[in-house]
Amino acid sequence: MRSVFSLLMFVLFAAPVLAGSPAAEYVARRAELARQIGPDGILILMSPPPSQRNGDVDWPYRQEDSLLYLTGLGDPETSLVLTPGDAERKESVFTRDSDPASEVWTGRIPTFAEVTALSGVKNVSSSSQLSGFVSSLLERHGGQQSLRDGKTVVWMILENRSFGGDVSAELKYVEQLRRSYPELQFRDAFPLLAAMRLVKSPAEIATVQHAIDVTVAAQKAAMQRVRTAQHEYEIQATIEYTFRNLGACCWAFPSIAASGRNTTTLHYETNNDVVVPGALMLTDIGAEVDGYSADVTRTYPQSGHFNTEQRAIYEAVLRAQSETIPKMKAGASMRDVHNAAVGILGEELLKLGLISQNKPEQVRMYFFHGLGHQLGLRTHDVGDYRGNLLKAGMIVTDEPGIYVRPTDVHASPTYLALTAAERAGIDAALVKYADIGVRIEDDILITDAAPRNLSGAAPRTVEEVERFMQASP
Numbered sequence: 001m002r003s004v005f006s007l008l009m010f011v012l013f014a015a016p017v018l019a020g021s022p023a024a025e026y027v028a029r030r031a032e033l034a035r036q037i038g039p040d041g042i043l044i045l046m047s048p049p050p051s052q053r054n055g056d057v058d059w060p061y062r063q064e065d066s067l068l069y070l071t072g073l074g075d076p077e078t079s080l081v082l083t084p085g086d087a088e089r090k091e092s093v094f095t096r097d098s099d100p101a102s103e104v105w106t107g108r109i110p111t112f113a114e115v116t117a118l119s120g121v122k123n124v125s126s127s128s129q130l131s132g133f134v135s136s137l138l139e140r141h142g143g144q145q146s147l148r149d150g151k152t153v154v155w156m157i158l159e160n161r162s163f164g165g166d167v168s169a170e171l172k173y174v175e176q177l178r179r180s181y182p183e184l185q186f187r188d189a190f191p192l193l194a195a196m197r198l199v200k201s202p203a204e205i206a207t208v209q210h211a212i213d214v215t216v217a218a219q220k221a222a223m224q225r226v227r228t229a230q231h232e233y234e235i236q237a238t239i240e241y242t243f244r245n246l247g248a249c250c251w252a253f254p255s256i257a258a259s260g261r262n263t264t265t266l267h268y269e270t271n272n273d274v275v276v277p278g279a280l281m282l283t284d285i286g287a288e289v290d291g292y293s294a295d296v297t298r299t300y301p302q303s304g305h306f307n308t309e310q311r312a313i314y315e316a317v318l319r320a321q322s323e324t325i326p327k328m329k330a331g332a333s334m335r336d337v338h339n340a341a342v343g344i345l346g347e348e349l350l351k352l353g354l355i356s357q358n359k360p361e362q363v364r365m366y367f368f369h370g371l372g373h374q375l376g377l378r379t380h381d382v383g384d385y386r387g388n389l390l391k392a393g394m395i396v397t398d399e400p401g402i403y404v405r406p407t408d409v410h411a412s413p414t415y416l417a418l419t420a421a422e423r424a425g426i427d428a429a430l431v432k433y434a435d436i437g438v439r440i441e442d443d444i445l446i447t448d449a450a451p452r453n454l455s456g457a458a459p460r461t462v463e464e465v466e467r468f469m470q471a472s473p
C-alpha cells in the first residue's frame with residue numbers, strides 16, 4: 001500500500017518535470033477562470049510581440065505569464081479566447097500557421113494538433129482569424145441583447161502593460177473594439193489570475209523545485225570557483241554554464257555576482273570587478289525551468305574561511321533567517337514575519353555596535369528591503385502578501401540581509417538625529433564592518449505543517465559553507 005502510494009507520488013511529481021504540466025491541469029485552470037467570468041464574459045489573452053534588442057536581433061522570446069499558466073503555449077502570436085456562455089465552442093486558441101519559408105529561418109512552428117495536445121484546447125485556428133472571430137462573437141452577443149444591455153464583459157490582461165508610455169497591443173485592441181462596440185464593458189482579468197496563481201499545484205511545486213535544484217548546483221559550483229577566479233564574471237560564467245548544462249533554459253533574472261563592497265549593492269549586476277582576495281562573495285541567482293523561477297542567495301568568503309568581522313555579520317543574518325523560516329506557516333502574516341526579522345537583526349546589530357538602540361528605523365540603515373516575495377512564473381510573483389495571510393502551497397522567499405555602507409549611514413537622517421556619543425559608537429563599528437554585505441535567501445514552501453526549505457541543499461550555515469569550500473578541489 002505504502003509503495004503504491006509512493007509510486008503515485010513519484011508519478012505526480014516527476015511527470016511535469018519531464019513533460020511540462022499535463023494538459024489536464026491547463027483544462028482545469030481554464031474551467032475555473034471560465035466559472036469566474038461567467039456566461040456573459042469573454043476572455044481574450046494575447047501573447048506579447050517579440051521585443052527587439054537592436055537591428056534585426058530580438059531578445060529571447062518570453063510568453064506572457066498568464067497565457068502560459070492557462071495553456072502551456074510558449075510561442076509568439078498566440079491568443080486564447082474563452083467564451084463560457086457559448087454552447088458549442090467555449091475555448092479557442094489562435095496561433096501561427098505553419099510556414100515552411102519562415103521555418104527555415106526561425107525553426108519549426110508547432111502544428112495545430114500539437115497545440116491541442118499541449119494545451120488541451122480543441123479549437124485551434126490561424127492567428128489571422130482572431131479579429132474576425134471576436135467580431136462575429138460580439139455581433140452574435142449584440143443580437144442577443146446582452147451587448148446593448150451592457151451585460152457582455154470582455155476580460156483582458158490590462159495590468160501594467162502600458163508602462164513606459166508604450167501602449168500595449170491589448171490596450172490598442174480595447175480602443176479598437178470600443179470604437180465598434182461603444183456599449184461593451186471591459187475588465188482586467190489580472191486580479192483573477194493573480195489570485196489563482198498564488199497557491200501552487202503539486203506540478204508547479206515540482207517545476208519550481210527543479211529550477212531550485214539547478215540553482216543550488218550553480219551556487220555550489222560558484223563556491224568552488226571563487227577560490228581561483230580573478231573576476232566576478234568568471235563566477236557568473238560558472239553559474240550560467242551550470243544552468244544550461246543542467247537543462248534550464250536560462251536565468252530568471254540577471255545573475256548578481258558581487259565581491260567585496262559590491263555585496264552591499266542590492267541589484268549589482270555588472271559583475272566586471274576583480275574578486276577581492278579574502279573578501280565576501282555574494283551570488284543572488286535563479287534558474288528558470290518551464291517558465292518557473294528559482295531565487296537563491298548565498299554569501300561566502302573567497303578564502304574559504306570567514307574572518308571575525310565577516311562571520312559576525314553572517315551569523316546575525318543567519319539567525320534572522322533561521323528563526324523566521326519556522327514562522328512562515330499557513331495563516332501567518334508575512335508582515336509579522338518581516339517585523340520579527342527586523343527585531344532579531346536589531347538585537348544583533350546592537351551587539352555589534354552598529355546601532356545604538358534596537359529600533360526599526362535604525363535597523364533600516366542596514367536592512368532596507370522586504371524579507372521576501374512570492375516565487376512562481378515571475379521571480380517576484382503575483383500576489384501582495386502584505387495584505388494576505390500565507391496559505392499552504394505558496395512559495396515565498398526568506399531573505400534577510402545586512403549591508404554596511406558607511407557613507408549612506410553617515411548621510412541618514414536617523415543617524416544624524418542621534419547624540420554625538422551614539423554616533424561615535426556607531427562610527428567605531430562602521431570602521432570595523434565597512435563594506436561587508438551579507439544576504440541569505442532561501443525558497444520556502446508554505447504547508448499545513450512545518451514550512452519546507454526547498455533550497456536548503458545549498459550550504460547555508462558557517463560550518464556548512466566552510467566545510468564545503470574546504471573539501472572542494
Ligand SMILES: [Mn+2]
Pocket residue numbers: 295373397399441
Ligand atoms: Mn529574492
